[in-house]
Amino acid sequence: MRGIKKIHIIGLFMVVLAVVLLLSASKDMSSYATFAQADTSSRPVKVVGVLAKDKEMYYEPAKDPNYFSFYVRDSDGIERKVILHDAKPQDFEMSEQIVVTGQMEQEHFVASDLLMKCPSKYKDEEISVRSDI
Amino acid sequence: MQEINYIGEHLAPGRLGQFFLVLAFCAAALAAVxxxxxxxxxxxxxxxxTWKKIGRVAFIVKAISIFSAIGxxxxxxxxxxxxxxxxxxxxxxYLPFRYLFPAFWEGQQGSFLLWIFWHTILGFVLLRWAKSWETSTLAVLSAVQVVLISMILGVYLLPEFRLGVTPFNLLRESEGMSNLPIFSNANYLSMIEGKGLNPLLQNYWMIIHPPTLxxxxxxxxxxxxxxxxGFWEKRYTxxxxxxxxxxxxxxxxxxTGIVMGGAWAYEALSFGGYWAWDPxxxxxxxxxxxxxxxxxxxLVARSTKHSIKGTFIFYALSFIFILYSTFLTRSGILGDSSVHAFTEMGLEWQLVILIALFTVLPGILYVLHHRSVPTPEKEESMTSxxxxxxxxxxxxxxxxxxxxxxxxxxxxxKLMDVYGTIVGQDVSSWHKASPADPISHYNxxxxxxxxFIGMLTGxxxxxIYRGSNWPAKKRTFYKNTLFNLALSAVVSFMVNQWIKADTYGYILLLFSAVFAIVSNLQYLVTVLKFKWKASASIFSHVGFGLMVLGVLASGxxxxxxxxxEFAMRGIFSENDERLQTNVYLIKxxxxxxxxxxxxxxxxTMIDHERTYRIKFDRLNEEKQEVQxxxxxTPFLTYNAEKTEMVNPNPSTKRYLDRDIFSHITAAPSRHISLAAAREEDDSxxxxxxNFRIGETKEIGGIAFxxxxxxxxxxxxxxxxxxxDLAYGAEIVVWDSVTAPQSLFPVLxxxxxxxIYSYxxxxxxxxxxxxxTEEGLNKVYPDEQSLSYETYRQKLxxxxxxxxxxxxIAGFDKDPVHPSYIAKEGDIAVAVRLEITTPxxxxxxxxxIFLIRDNRTYMIRDYLPNLGLTLRFSSIDPNTEELExxxxxxNISDMEFPVEIALDAPRDxxxxxxxxxxxxxxxxxxxxxxxxxxMLMGMWRKIRLPKRI
Known part of the structure; x- marks a missing residue:
């Protein structure tokens, strides 16, 4: 058995530090939630849902180019108005699934980030037929 | 089921290509053995x-096979x-030739081929120059190749188990496609068109970034x-x-490949940055x-024999993490947490095996050999x-x-889920999602x-290696370091007048970057005395410092x-920058x-791009003068049919000390997609x-x-x-403040x-x-409803x-008329009739009077605004009289329906x-x-093998 070297001590220290940092980093991690859980959460959460297409989608750039609101239905079927302080993303209506990151502020869910899953135009199992035939 | 003899298929290249893949796989396996x-x-x-000769031949056969498959x-x-x-x-x-390259590596199989291609090229370098290392390194490389080629092999080992997915698969045999009705048509090939390259990738960065990466x-x-x-042959040092x-x-x-990816994101995508900590x-x-x-x-190991095992572990890990990154991007596990990832292709388990294999191999070697690795008796000193x-x-x-x-x-x-299935418990509530704010999390x-890196490089x-002669060198070391620390503090203070870092973390980082630059430059001047050949590390370390400064300044x-600020005032708090990222500009x-x-x-729309010209005038403080x-010119790219916008592309004004980056975040629906425009119009x-010609009406305060x-x-x-059967109208609109403007709708x-309504x-x-269509019937009256009067006159x-x-002003031998399509053998004459109204x-x-196939036809001309229809029904060659x-x-009595919307959005x-x-x-x-x-260092290590 060889003696313990300084380098081992430093290595051990780094491992401990890494564990500590990762534990504290896990606070940064958001968690998936429903709107019902988001109501009570004081931290930002991610809500997975679908766009409620029957509800109003509001984007009037002439009035405010940084305000877009829409309704999302979560996995429990609860619908909430979501506000995004940015331009309306392209192909938004086409989204199959939406992940919004943010917090409830009064009645609305204010999203800091939005991720859409779209049926890609380039992946679908369809064969386009030549238009000139 | 009946066999169909498909028309026009080229089956030979695919079979040949598949043959080469299988040959390459076998040859790689043989080379490895x-x-x-x-x-x-x-x-x-x-x-x-003899074995070496076999290995070489097998390697060359594999290389030729891979090149042939790619060809x-x-x-x-x-x-x-x-x-x-x-x-x-x-x-x-429509895809131009140069985009065949990105099209080649857009998919999984193509990018695997690209990867294998580079392995082969690098393998040749080893074969030619590695000398005593040739056999052992190429054995490992060939083993890696075997596994990589298996990813694109597409061979069924068992009826249910396919090894890899081949790029030479036929469309009609591919999964999810084979049952489509189109393939029951023997001539399906003449009816289909390719899907084409994702427009995001139709960019010159995509020609150079993937090959480099x-x-x-x-x-x-x-x-x-x-x-x-080294471990296998026990040649530990x-x-x-x-x-x-x-x-x-x-x-x-x-x-370089990674940075190019950042450059691509910055120049071609609208992320608004070069690095997003994307998975x-x-x-x-x-x-x-x-x-x-x-x-x-x-470097340490070569100079001191310390950390040989460390080097082994580092190099093994970097390769394992290449495989792990391949797994992350290609297995589909990232799902929607990344914008770049490939879609699933059923390779997940093969990828897991790939990682496991090349983790276990170095693991076993390490366990077997680590005691035999020479280690210096003396521990590294803190001053070394x-x-x-x-x-x-x-x-x-x-x-x-x-x-x-x-x-x-x-x-x-996913691992939690696996554990959950084992213990029979739903663990989905344990799942964690990526950070709500990834950038600040990573930063x-x-x-x-x-x-730390900045400080250490300085x-x-x-x-000095081994800390030799430390007591004598101590003074110089402290002197230099203190001098550099002091100089860096001054320089940092000056630089921060520009960067304006305001948190401890950022200020310290700024200081360490400056320290890295200052110390390395000082080392170049005082120790290396501008010996450029020995200054590779200086370049890299100064580069690191500059990079950090660039990140700080731009971040x-x-x-x-x-x-x-005017539009936003009072709505949001002043410091909430997030809320103020977009502006609304009217042409x-x-x-x-x-x-x-x-x-x-x-x-302007040219080809598949609509380019917007946006003029920027920088004003001085008083907003009086343009400086x-x-x-x-940001632009939008459209799909092949030009029916839909696919990508907004940024435009950047470059200065030495900064960039001004712009992109379009929203545009009127007619610029976005035909479907959206139609939907908006419908809403x-x-x-x-109803209007008579010349009539004016006031509707909702607007005159028409x-x-x-x-x-x-x-x-x-x-x-x-x-x-086509078409008509249009000119309708003049105005109100009490707006000057009259002519509008020209068309049906x-x-x-x-x-029916198309524009x-x-x-x-x-x-x-x-x-x-509307109703108006069309009025513009083009029915023949039955007209009572003609006949005239016989001369020119x-x-x-x-x-x-x-x-x-009757004259004749026209080559008549042009919207409803006349000339045909070979036609005899067609138009008469020019000049009309003066009351x-x-x-x-x-x-x-037009037309003789076609020995029959006579008349093509009438109609002047809708006069309500006149004129026909040229015959010509008498003897009397030269025209009929x-x-x-x-009575068009002036007719009413044309006009559909008017008063709530239309701007476009x-x-x-x-x-x-x-x-x-x-x-x-x-x-x-x-x-x-x-790093390239300089490499060059020097190759050219000057004798010296340090």
Whole structure:
């Protein structure tokens, strides 16, 4: 058995530090939630849902180019108005699934980030037929 | 089921290509085995030589097979053989030649081929120059190749188990497609068109970024091969020298590939940045960080024999993490947490096996050999260079570990699920999602890591290997270090006048970056005395410092100039920058934003791109004078049919000290997609109003005057074709404040069945106007409803019809008429009739007399605004008399329905985001210097093998 070297001590220290940092980093991690859980959460959460297409989608750039609101239905079927302080993303209506990151502020869910899953135009199992035939 | 003989398919290239893939797989396997024995049996010179020869031949056969398979792929893509799924998925008729390259590596199989291609090229270098290392390194490389080629093999080992997915698969045999009804048509091939390349990738960066990145990926394998070879052959110290140039090469190329990815994101995508801590970006950064750590332990090991095992571990890990990143990006596990990831292809388990295999192999070797590795008796002293270099490497590994942890959340969730199934419990509530704010999450830790690295690069340069002669050198070391610390403090203070870092973390990071630059430059001047050949590390370390400064400058001071403080005032709190990222610009109306007067000047559609010209006038403090003017031209790219916008492309104004970056975040629906425009039009509340020609009505405070009917209408979206039935109208609109403006809606019936209505709109009045099919029947009256009067006249004669004076002015031998399509053998003559109305208006009619296939036809001419129909029914060759028929419908009594919407949105605006990035050039210069330094180091290690 060889003696313990300084380098081992430093290595051990780094491992401990890494564990500590990762534990504290896990606070940064958001968690998936429903709107019902988001109501009570004081931290930002991610809500997975679908766009409620029957509800109003509001984007009037002439009035405010940084305000877009829409309704999302979560996995429990609860619908909430979501506000995004940015331009309306392209192909938004086409989204199959939406992940919004943010917090409830009064009645609305204010999203800091939005991720859409779209049926890609380039992946679908369809064969386009030549238009000139 | 009946066999179908498909027409026009080219089956030979696919079969040949598949043959080459299988041959390459077998040859790689043979090469691995032969090189293994050539190494294993090295003590038996003759046998080893035979094995080596077999290995070489097998390797060359494999190389030829791979090149041939790639050649066949390109051949199929150039010739657009859509019968092959890969060609069909990535190529389209319209795709220009240069984009065949990105189309080639867009898909999984193509990128695997690219990777294998680079492995093969690098393998040749080993074969030619690795000398005594040839057999062992190529044995490992060939084994890696076997597994990689298996990913694109597409051979069924068992009826249910397919090994890899081949790029030579036929479309009609591919999964999910084979049952489509189109394939019951023997001639399906003439009916299909390829899907084409994702427009995001139709960019020159996509021609150079993937080959560089994959060369980087491939090159990380070589240090791994050397590490394995060194332990396997028990040449524990010998491998440290030949591996170094390879590691430096790999570091430079992989780094360049990563930075190119950032450049692509910055220039072609609208992320508004060069690095977003996206899982896929991280996945290639992690192996690079570990590799850089490995290069440093390698230098230590070569000079002191310390950390040989460390070097082995670093190089093995960097390769394992290349495989892990391949798994992350190609297994589909990242799902929607990344924008870059490939879609699933059923390779997940094969990828897991790949990682397991090449983790276990070095693991076993390490366990078996680590006790035999020579280790110096004496421990590294704290005052030695190697001690601190090793610490630096550990910091890099540490950084890689932290990044990997967060990037791997989806994998951890999956592992929890596996555990959940084992214990029979639903653990989905344990799942963690990626950080709500990933950038601040990563930055929080990486700031400190970069700080340590910066400090270490500055201090360690002045230390000496083994800390030899420390007591004597001590004074100089402290003197230099203190001097540099003091100088850096001053310089940092000055630099921070510009960067304005305001948190402890950022200020310390700024200081450490300056310290790295200052110390390394001082080392260059005082110790190296400008010996450029020995200054590779100086380049890299100064580059690192500059890069960090660039990140700080552009990150901290990134400002949205696209915020209009007037519009926002009172709505949001002043400091909430997030809320003020976009501005609304109306064509021709300048808007003040962030020191500029921005004007949306025009937009032009050329091919598949709509380019917007936006003029920026920089104003001085008092907003009185224009100090500088320039134009930015962001553009939208459309799909092949031009029916839909697919990608907004940014435009950047570059200065030495900053960039101004702009992109379009929203545009009117007619610029976005036809479907959206139609939907929007449908949602408007149109009301029908009837107008006589010349009539004026006031509706909702706006005056509408139906000026006239147009028979050959022009509209920017209407393309007139033979056989169209179309009319248009000129309608003048105005209100009490807006000057009259003519609108020209058009209605067309194409191929006698499709009705197209093209509206026209006034953005100022919010009015949109359409005309209807009903009006078309009035414009083109039914023959039955007309009662003609017949006239017989000669050329030059005039006659009167309903107070209109009609003069036969001449003939036209090549008549042109909207409803006349000339045919070979036609005898067609138009007569020019000059008409003067009772009010003195002049008009011209050209009815046609036509003989086709011995039968006579008349093609009438109709003047809708006069209500006159004129026919040229015959000509008497003897008397030279023409028979003309004239009829009138009382169009002036008719009412034309006009659909008017008063709530129409504008369609002459854009929503723009414009961002200023100060100091971004420091980032590009810094990264370039870093890579350049590594290339210099590599060059020096190759050219001057004798000296340090």
């Amino acid at each position: 032969a090189y293994y024995f050539a190494t294993f049996r090295k003590h038996l010179a003759e046998e080893a030589l 066949i792929m390109f051949f199929m893509m150039i010739n657009k053989y859509y019968e092959y799924e890969y060609v069909w998925s990535h190529v389209a008729d 994959f060369l980087g990926f491939a090159s990380v394998t070589i240090p791994f091969c050397f590490a394995i070879a 010998e491998w440290l020298k030949p591996v170094l140039p390879w590691a430096l090469f790999s570091g430079a190329i992989l780094g 896929v970006e991280n996945a290639s950064l992690v192996p690079w960080l570990i590799l850089i750590g490995g290069i440093h332990t390698n 260079r190697e001690f601190w270099m090793f610490i630096g490497s550990l910091v890099l590994l540490f950084s890689a570990g932290l990044i990997t942890f967060t990037t791997s959340l989806p994998v951890l969730n 929080k830790y990486q700031v400190w890591i970069a700080f 201090i360690t340069q002045f230390l 901290i001071n990134k400002t949205y100039i696209s915020n209009n 021709g109306e300048p808007l003040y934003m962030g020191g500029f007067l921005a004007t949306y000047v025009s937009d 500088e003017s320039f134009e930015l 408007l509340k149109y009301q029908t109003h 005057n139906f000026e006239r009917v147009i028979v050959s209408p022009v509209h920017k979206e209407y393309v007139a074709e033979d056989g 067309a019936i194409k191929q006698q069945k499709y 509206f026209d709109a006034s953005n100022k009045l919010g009015v949109r106007i359409r005309i 030059g004669d005039s006659f009167y019809f309903d107070d209109h004076k009609i003069t 009010d003195g208006f002049q008009a011209l009619a050209k009815p 003309l028929m004239v009829a009138k419908n 002459d605006y854009i929503v723009l985001a414009a961002i200023e990035f100060p100091g971004i050039n420091l980032f590009w210069i810094g990264t370039t210097l870093m890579m350049l330094g």
